[in-house]
Amino acid sequence: MAILEGRNLRKTYRLSRRNTVEALKGVEISIDQGEMVAIMGPSGSGKSTLMHILGLLHAPDPNHGPAPELRLAGEDMAALSDNARTRIRARRMGFVFQDFNLVPTLTALENVMLACEYAGIGGKQARQAGLEALALVGLEDRASHKPSELSGGEQQRVAVARALVNKPEIILADEPTGNLDSDRSAEVLALLREFNREHGQTIVLVTHDAEVGEACDRVIRMRDGRIRDQGQRAAAVAAPAMATPAAVAAMAGPAVATA
Amino acid sequence: MRLVRDLGRRKLRSALTITGIMIGIMALVVFGSMANKIDALVKGGSTYYKDKVVVSAKGGYMGLGGVLSTKMADQISALDGVDVVVAGVEMLLSDDQSGVSMGTPPMIDGSVADADKGRETFQINYATGRALTEQDEGSNVAVLGSDLARQFNAQVGDTVTLRDVQFKVVGILEPTLTAPDNSAMVPLAAAQQLFMKTLPTLVADKLDVNVIATSLVVYPEPGVDPQKIADEINASISGVTPMTGKDFDQEIGAATSMLNAILIGIGLISLLVGGLSVINTMAMSVAERTREIGIKRAIGASRWRIRREIVIESAVIGLIGGLLGLGLGYVITTLGNDAGRSSATILFDLTFGTAFSSVAFATILGATAGFIPAWHASRLDPVTALRYE
Ligand SMILES: Nc1ncnc2c1ncn2[C@@H]1O[C@H](COP(=O)(O)OP(=O)(O)OP(=O)(O)O)[C@@H](O)[C@H]1O
Ligand SMILES: [Mg+2]
Numbered sequence: 001m002a003i004l005e006g007r008n009l010r011k012t013y014r015l016s017r018r019n020t021v022e023a024l025k026g027v028e029i030s031i032d033q034g035e036m037v038a039i040m041g042p043s044g045s046g047k048s049t050l051m052h053i054l055g056l057l058h059a060p061d062p063n064h065g066p067a068p069e070l071r072l073a074g075e076d077m078a079a080l081s082d083n084a085r086t087r088i089r090a091r092r093m094g095f096v097f098q099d100f101n102l103v104p105t106l107t108a109l110e111n112v113m114l115a116c117e118y119a120g121i122g123g124k125q126a127r128q129a130g131l132e133a134l135a136l137v138g139l140e141d142r143a144s145h146k147p148s149e150l151s152g153g154e155q156q157r158v159a160v161a162r163a164l165v166n167k168p169e170i171i172l173a174d175e176p177t178g179n180l181d182s183d184r185s186a187e188v189l190a191l192l193r194e195f196n197r198e199h200g201q202t203i204v205l206v207t208h209d210a211e212v213g214e215a216c217d218r219v220i221r222m223r224d225g226r227i228r229d230q231g232q233r234a235a236a237v238a239a240p241a242m243a244t245p246a247a248v249a250a251m252a253g254p255a256v257a258t259a
Numbered sequence: 260m261r262l263v264r265d266l267g268r269r270k271l272r273s274a275l276t277i278t279g280i281m282i283g284i285m286a287l288v289v290f291g292s293m294a295n296k297i298d299a300l301v302k303g304g305s306t307y308y309k310d311k312v313v314v315s316a317k318g319g320y321m322g323l324g325g326v327l328s329t330k331m332a333d334q335i336s337a338l339d340g341v342d343v344v345v346a347g348v349e350m351l352l353s354d355d356q357s358g359v360s361m362g363t364p365p366m367i368d369g370s371v372a373d374a375d376k377g378r379e380t381f382q383i384n385y386a387t388g389r390a391l392t393e394q395d396e397g398s399n400v401a402v403l404g405s406d407l408a409r410q411f412n413a414q415v416g417d418t419v420t421l422r423d424v425q426f427k428v429v430g431i432l433e434p435t436l437t438a439p440d441n442s443a444m445v446p447l448a449a450a451q452q453l454f455m456k457t458l459p460t461l462v463a464d465k466l467d468v469n470v471i472a473t474s475l476v477v478y479p480e481p482g483v484d485p486q487k488i489a490d491e492i493n494a495s496i497s498g499v500t501p502m503t504g505k506d507f508d509q510e511i512g513a514a515t516s517m518l519n520a521i522l523i524g525i526g527l528i529s530l531l532v533g534g535l536s537v538i539n540t541m542a543m544s545v546a547e548r549t550r551e552i553g554i555k556r557a558i559g560a561s562r563w564r565i566r567r568e569i570v571i572e573s574a575v576i577g578l579i580g581g582l583l584g585l586g587l588g589y590v591i592t593t594l595g596n597d598a599g600r601s602s603a604t605i606l607f608d609l610t611f612g613t614a615f616s617s618v619a620f621a622t623i624l625g626a627t628a629g630f631i632p633a634w635h636a637s638r639l640d641p642v643t644a645l646r647y648e
Binding site for chain 1: 553554556558560561
């Protein structure tokens with residue numbers, strides 16, 4: 001079943017009257033529930049722009065031709081107000097960005113708890129969920145560190161913990177491993193993969209790294225504002241039912257209860 | 260907690276802004292206290308002059324400057340609607356009024372105790388000692404107002420010198436915040452003697468010391484309009500000026516409300532400058548945090564939440580500045596009053612209302628100043644904000 005469906009998605013950036021950039025030139029995309037999809041393509045091909053539209057950060061342009069469509073779990077996103085889109089971002093999506101991810105004045109734990117706060121979870125519950133999410137990315141002992149006191153890989157893992165803490169249906173990650181060396185990159189990727197396997201979370205990530213692409217269920221290739229290749233779905237997508245008992249136990253608790 | 264850390268991150272700029280607000284609030288507190296003091300003086304006068312007519316010699320003012328006769332008191336008593344008339348002699352404590360002083364100058368105030376037959380309603384309380392009585396006529400005793408007592412450093416039982424004559428202090432008043440604080444009350448006869456000495460010999464020789472008065476306080480019968488009595492006095496006696504509560508309010512009230520407006524205006528202008536510096540600080544801190552705001556918006560912070568965060572932050576800047584300004588204003592008014600005590604000029608009256616409204620004003624000012632940058636920040640497109648360098 002498709003969780004994210006887009007049709008006729010266009011985006012033109014208007015720098016001035018004459019100078020416009022057509023970043024997306026009519027994209028059709030469909031992502032299934034529980035899929036882990038990589039989007040690849042040359043720089044400037046519109047990958048980030050597409051992610052922003054899928055993540056409800058940008059509205060697609062209203063077209064002259066066929067109207068753009070964007071559905072989340074079958075629900076039309078086109079006519080939603082800013083507030084409604086913000087609420088969906090807070091409660092049903094998790095974001096990891098390429099470089100600037102964390103609020104510099106807040107500790108790792110506070111950064112993670114921010115996502116809980118916006119999703120309407122506060123107090124002890126948020127703290128508990130935040131600590132668990134940090135434990136999952138192996139950073140429980142860095143909970144009170146500021147971003148400036150963390151390595152690039154650690155910061156990225158904190159961002160992953162923040163994206164996961166509310167157990168959102170969809171995680172959107174724009175080059176989550178872009179700044180990391182191959183070991184760190186494999187670590188972050190393994191984390192996302194684990195989540196996708198154990199909880200059936202849908203993951204869309206942008207990457208330049210062919211290895212990362214191979215680790216995903218499907219690779220969508222973009223070029224010049226269009227999708228060139230929708231990719232081949234991998235034969236078997238591991239079902240959440242296959243999760244090990246230990247992993248389920250690790251995820252149990254308030255975080256699950258509020259998911 | 261997070262908020263305090265956010266302020267701490269921009270230490271210098273926050274400190275400068277807080278200092279700006281602090282100075283503005285300090286000015287407001289100091290000038291406001293001054294205005295309070297003036298208000299209290301005026302209100303005291305207004306209460307005193309209510310429901311009575313004070314008669315002074317033409318060209319004189321509030322009992323100063325001209326000579327009347329106690330015989331006039333009998334004349335006025337005979338008028339329709341007049342209940343009691345009290346003759347009094349008032350003069351400046353010292354002819355040397357060098358320097359501009361605020362409030363009422365130190366005065367000597369003589370009248371026969373209880374001559375008003377209980378009609379005077381202006382409330383006076385005794386801190387120590389006793390009130391003057393009719394039996395004090397003929398002796399040199401005095402009751403001192405609170406400021407004057409402090410200036411003389413006098414206790415009940417001490418002797419003070421009023422216009423070169425020694426008086427025994429029998430009572431000291433509690434502060435009234437108005438004229439009596441700065442006056443010495445003496446028996447009528449003693450005041451008449453002192454007054455004679457202030458007159459040129461040529462004039463004095465023609466006067467009978469026992470009938471001298473500088474003011475006549477006329478208490479109308481209950482229910483009689485003081486204005487009607489004033490009109491009657493004008494019609495029947497020449498060379499005098501009757502003054503009613505309404506006259507007082509018009510003359511003094513208008514002048515002081517102008518002065519107060521100027522004082523408060525100065526305070527408000529300094530605050531406006533403080534307010535602009537909050538806008539500046541918040542605008543810069545918002546610009547600095549653009550990417551941070553982008554992240555917050557992207558992961559689900561509503562526009563309203565971003566706005567609230569910034570407005571609260573700037574309100575806290577205002578509150579801190581306000582509290583510091585109040586503290587500084589308190590120190591200044593206290594030191595100022597202590598310094599003025601020796602010359603019996605109490606300039607400031609820092610009331611709870613002034614303190615509270617100054618701090619509240621600073622907080623509201625901060626919040627309002629934060630609102631513009633907050634609005635701007637909340638309108639940012641999350642993606643644009645994220646890309647901001
Ligand atoms: N805010 C913007 N204003 C103007 N042009 C933009 C803006 N954002 C993106 N573009 C342009 O749109 C095109 C697509 O940009 P996008 O960021 O989606 O590419 P990308 O595939 O993510 O590239 P990269 O791999 O380098 O991140 C580019 O040509 C870019 O210059
Ligand atoms: Mg990109």
